[in-house]
Amino acid sequence: xxxxxxxxxxxxxxxxxxxxxxxxxxxxxxxxxxxxxxxxxxxxxxxxxxxxxxxxxxxxxxxxxxxxxxxxxxxxxxxxxxxxxxxxxxxxxxxxxxxxxxxxxxxxxxxxxxxxxxxxxxxxxxxxxxxxxxxxxxxxxxxxxxxxxxxxxxxxxxxxxxxxxxxxxxxxxxxxxxxxxxxxxxxxxxxxxxxxxxxxxxxxxxxxxxxxxxxxxxxxxxxxxxxxxxxxxxxxxxxxxxxxxxxxxxxxxxxxxxxxxxxxxxxxxxxxxxxxxxxxxxxxxxxxxxxxxxxxxxxxxxxxxxxxxxxxxxxxxxxxxxxxxxx
Amino acid sequence: xxxxxxxxxxxxxxxxxxxxxxxxxxxxxxxxxxxxxxxxxxxxxxxxxxxxxxxxxxxxxxxxxxxxxxxxxxxxxxxxxxxxxxxxxxxxxxxxxxxxxxxxxxxxxxxxxxxxxxxxxxxxxxxxxxxxxxxxxxxxxxxxxxxxxxxxxxxxxxxxxxxxxxxxxxxxxxxxxxxxxxxxxxxxxxxxxxxxxxxxxxxxxxxxxxxxxxxxxxxxxxxxxxxxxxxxxxxxxxxxxxxxxxxxxxxxxxxxxxxxxxxxxxxxxxxxxxxxxxxxxxxxxxxxxxxxxxxxxxxxxxxxxxxxxxxxxxxxxxxxxxxxxxx
DNA sequence: ATCATTTATGTAACCGGTTACGGAACTGGT
DNA sequence: ACCAGTTCCGTAACCGGTTACATAAATGAT
Numbered sequence: 001x002x003x004x005x006x007x008x009x010x011x012x013x014x015x016x017x018x019x020x021x022x023x024x025x026x027x028x029x030x031x032x033x034x035x036x037x038x039x040x041x042x043x044x045x046x047x048x049x050x051x052x053x054x055x056x057x058x059x060x061x062x063x064x065x066x067x068x069x070x071x072x073x074x075x076x077x078x079x080x081x082x083x084x085x086x087x088x089x090x091x092x093x094x095x096x097x098x099x100x101x102x103x104x105x106x107x108x109x110x111x112x113x114x115x116x117x118x119x120x121x122x123x124x125x126x127x128x129x130x131x132x133x134x135x136x137x138x139x140x141x142x143x144x145x146x147x148x149x150x151x152x153x154x155x156x157x158x159x160x161x162x163x164x165x166x167x168x169x170x171x172x173x174x175x176x177x178x179x180x181x182x183x184x185x186x187x188x189x190x191x192x193x194x195x196x197x198x199x200x201x202x203x204x205x206x207x208x209x210x211x212x213x214x215x216x217x218x219x220x221x222x223x224x225x226x227x228x229x230x231x232x233x234x235x236x237x238x239x240x241x242x243x244x245x246x247x248x249x250x251x252x253x254x255x256x257x258x259x260x261x262x263x264x265x266x267x268x269x270x271x272x273x274x275x276x277x278x279x280x281x282x283x284x285x286x287x288x289x290x291x292x293x294x295x296x297x298x299x300x301x302x303x304x305x306x307x308x309x310x311x312x313x314x315x316x317x318x319x320x321x322x323x324x325x326x327x
Numbered sequence: 328x329x330x331x332x333x334x335x336x337x338x339x340x341x342x343x344x345x346x347x348x349x350x351x352x353x354x355x356x357x358x359x360x361x362x363x364x365x366x367x368x369x370x371x372x373x374x375x376x377x378x379x380x381x382x383x384x385x386x387x388x389x390x391x392x393x394x395x396x397x398x399x400x401x402x403x404x405x406x407x408x409x410x411x412x413x414x415x416x417x418x419x420x421x422x423x424x425x426x427x428x429x430x431x432x433x434x435x436x437x438x439x440x441x442x443x444x445x446x447x448x449x450x451x452x453x454x455x456x457x458x459x460x461x462x463x464x465x466x467x468x469x470x471x472x473x474x475x476x477x478x479x480x481x482x483x484x485x486x487x488x489x490x491x492x493x494x495x496x497x498x499x500x501x502x503x504x505x506x507x508x509x510x511x512x513x514x515x516x517x518x519x520x521x522x523x524x525x526x527x528x529x530x531x532x533x534x535x536x537x538x539x540x541x542x543x544x545x546x547x548x549x550x551x552x553x554x555x556x557x558x559x560x561x562x563x564x565x566x567x568x569x570x571x572x573x574x575x576x577x578x579x580x581x582x583x584x585x586x587x588x589x590x591x592x593x594x595x596x597x598x599x600x601x602x603x604x605x606x607x608x609x610x611x612x613x614x615x616x617x618x619x620x621x622x623x624x625x626x627x628x629x630x631x632x633x634x635x636x637x638x639x640x641x642x643x644x645x646x647x648x649x650x651x652x653x654x
Numbered sequence: 655a656t657c658a659t660t661t662a663t664g665t666a667a668c669c670g671g672t673t674a675c676g677g678a679a680c681t682g683g684t
Numbered sequence: 685a686c687c688a689g690t691t692c693c694g695t696a697a698c699c700g701g702t703t704a705c706a707t708a709a710a711t712g713a714t
Contacts, residue, residue, distance in 0.1 A: 002670055013694045018672060028692060045437035049379035050671035053699045057376060059423070072409040073602055075402065082399040089426040094440065096386070097412045097422040110372035113421065220606040249606055256608040275400055279547040279576055280607055281583040329700055340664045345702060355662060377701035380669045 001044040009042075010035045021046055052112060060088055060302055061098045061114040063105050063140075065126045066185075070217040074246045075274040076291050077120060080143055083295020084118055091303055100129060109138045115306045116140055118298045123186040124148070139305040141298050144188055145314070153305060155297040155315045159188045162287045163195025165321045166241050166269050169285070171203055173327060175239040175267060178207060181226045181251065182243025184214030189243040192271060196241055211237055218243060223250020231258055231266070238266060239327070245270035245277045245286055252280060252326065267327040282325035290317050328371040336369075337362045348373055379439065387415055387629055388425045388441040390432050390467075392453045393512075397544040401573045402601040403618050404447060407470055410622020411445055418630055427456060436465045442633045443467055445625045450513040451475070466632040468625050468639070471515055480632060482624040482642045486515045489614045490522025492648045493568050493596050496612070498530055500654060502566040502594060505534060508553045508578065509570025511541030516570040519598060523568055538564055545570060550577020558585055558593070565593060566654070572597035572604045572613055579607060579653065594654040609652035617644050 007014045019027050020035045071077045085095045098105045116139035142154040182189035197207045213226045242248035248270030270286035277284040301312040334341045347362045398404045412422045425432045443466035469481040509516035524534045540553045569575035575597030597613035604611040628639040
C-alpha cells in the first residue's frame with residue numbers, strides 16, 4: 001500500500017491523502033472521512049523512509065562511549081537507558097543503539113538515520129567524539145556534565161554534593177581513616193571524591209591520597225580486586241567510599257573473602273542506589289541517583305533540541321543519602 | 328552533499344556515482360578513483376532513508392514484550408541485548424528498541440523502519456504479538472522457545488536439562504525437602520521446574536507442589552517476598568531452586584533477614600549465572616546461561632532471515648552447573 | 655576490414671512520500 | 685450583481701537515491 005494507491009481508491013490526488021495523513025486543516029470533512037476509512041481498511045502506514053527524506057527520521061541515537069561491556073554490567077546505566085527509551089517511545093521517537101567503533105556514529109548522522117544523539121555519561125577520554133559531534137552541528141545531549149565542555153546540554157546530579165553527603169555520613173559515624181575506590185577515567189567519580197575530601201578537610205581530617213584507588217573501569221571484579229589490595233594497607237581503613245554501587249558490591253565480596261565483616265570491621269558506602277543495593281547482604285548504604293528520571297530528562301531534552309533546533313537548558317537532578325546496613 | 332552534487336563535481340552521472348558507492352564492477356578504475364576521492368574529500372555519506380525506499384533499512388527492532396521495567400532489572404536480559412547489539416553493529420545493522428505499546432511494533436514494520444525483529448524471550452502471554460507478526464510475514468527470531476510455536480526461529484538453551492542439573496546437584500547434597508520459586512508467566516521457568524521435578528521423581532522423591540511459588544514477574548523484591556512466605560512453611564525446606572539469579576539474590580536477602588544462614592540453614596541455587604552471582608555473599612551456585620552468545624546468535628539469525636528471506640534453523644546453546652558457596 | 659562482443663557511461667523512469675503554486679467553487683459583504 | 689476572500693483540491697516538481705535500458709567506444713575474432 002502506498003499513498004498513490006490510497007489516492008486512487010479514494011478518487012483524489014496524492015496531495016489530498018498526504019494532507020489527511022498529516023492532519024492538515026484544509027480538507028473537506030467528508031473527503032477526510034472517506035480517506036481515513038480507506039486507510040483504516042487497508043491498514044496503510046506511510047513509509048517512514050520516504051518521509052524522512054524530506055523531514056525528520058524520528059530516530060535518536062544512543063551513543064555508548066567506551067567499552068559497552070562495562071556499561072551493560074552496570075545496572076545504573078541500564079536504568080538510564082530504560083528511562084530514555086520509555087520517554088522517547090511515548091513521544092513517538094525511536095531509540096537506535098550506536099556502538100561508536102571508529103567514527104561510525106557520525107556516519108549514522110550523516111546518513112540521516114538519526115536526528116540527534118544522547119551520549120551516555122561521556123568521560124574525559126572521548127573528546128574526539130564530542131568535538132566531531134560539535135563540528136558537525138549534530139544535536140546531542142549528555143547524561144553527565146564535563147568541566148571541559150561546560151556549554152553542552154546535559155542532565156546530571158551534583159556529584160560534589162553527593163561526595164559531601166557520603167563524607168558527612170561517615171564522619172558522623174566516627175570514621176577517620178577512609179579509602180576511596182573509583183573509576184579513574186570518569187569525571188563524575190573525580191568530583192565525587194573531591195566533594196568527599198573537601199568535607200573531610202573542612203572537618204580537620206586530611207584524606208590519605210594513597211588510599212584513593214582508581215581503575216580503568218567500574219566492574220564488580222575490579223571493585224573486588226581493588227579492595228583486596230586496599231585492605232592490606234596498615235593501618236587498615238575503617239570505611240570505603242565506592243564511586244558506584246557496582247564497585248561497592250565487589251568490595252563487599254572482597255571483605256567477606258578476607259574474613260572481615262561489614263559494617264563491624266569495615267563500613268562501605270556506594271553511589272547510585274541500584275536495585276541490587278537493597279538486596280545484597282548486608283544491604284548497601286548509598287547515595288540515590290535518579291537513573292530513570294535522568295533518562296527521561298535526556299530524552300525530553302534531545303526532542304526539544306531536535307524540534308526547536310535550539311540547545312535546551314541543562315538540568316540538575318536531586319539526590320539524597322540512603323542509609324542501610326553497610327555503615 | 329547528495330549523489331547529484333558528487334556527480335556534478337566528478338563530471339559524471341548519478342548512475343556512475345551510485346555504481347561506485349555500491350561497489351559495482353562496471354566502472355573504469357580511473358573514474359572510480361576520481362569519484363572516491365571526491366566522496367572522501369566532501370565526506371559524503373549516502374542518505375540511508377532514500378536508500379531504504381528501494382532497499383532494506385538495515386534496522387532490526389528489538390521487541391521487549393511485557394513490562395520493560397522487569398526486563399531491565401534483570402542483568403541476564405541486558406547481557407542478551409548486549410550480544411545482539413554487538414553482533415548487529417559488526418554487520419552494519421542497527422538496533423532499534425521497540426516498546427510494544429498497543430500494536431506499534433507492527434506499525435514500525437509497516438512503516439519500513441525495520442527489516443525484522445528479535446523478540447526478547449517471549450512468554451505464553453504474548454500470542455497476539457507473535458500471531459500478528461506471523462500474519463504480516465515479518466521476519467523475526469525469538470530468544471526463547473515456546474512449545475505452542477514450535478516452528479518459530481529461536482535460540483535457546485535446554486531448560487529441562489538445566490532443571491535436572493540443579494536437581495542432581497541438590498540431591499547429591501542430600502536435600503529432600505526443596506522449594507521452587509519462579510515466574511509463573513514464562514515457559515522457560517515452567518520447563519526448568521519440570522526438569523527439576525522429573526529428576527527428583529526419578530530418584531524416588533516427589534517434590535511438594537505447594538512449595539512451587541509462582542509470581543508474575545522475576546524481580547529482586549518478588550524473590551525476597553516469595554521467600555519470606557515460603558520459609559514459614561513447616562517443615563521448612565532445606566533448599567530453594569530459583570528460576571533465575573535475580574530471584575535467587577532476592578531470596579538470599581530474605582534468608583538473611585530471617586536470621587537463616589546460607590548454605591548452612593538453607594541452600595540456594597539460581598539460574599543464568601549473571602555477573603552479580605559471583606559477587607553476592609556468599610557467591611551463588613547457579614546454572615550458566617550464555618546470554619551474550621544467545622544475543623549474538625539471535626542477531627546472526629535475524630540477519631540471515633532478512634537477507635535470504637528464509638527462516639533460519641533454531642539453535643540450542645550449551646549450559647552447565649556452576650557450583651559456588653550457596654549450596 | 656568487418657562484425658560481434660565487451661566495457662563504460664548516460665538517460666530517464668521510478669521509489670513513496672512532500673510541497674509550492676494555481677485555480678475552481680463557494681461564501682459573504684456592499 | 686460584483687468582487688474579495690475562503691475553502692478545497694489537483695498538477696507537477698522535488699527529495700536523494702536505484703535501476704532498466706540504450707548507446708558509444710574499445711576490443712577481439714576472423
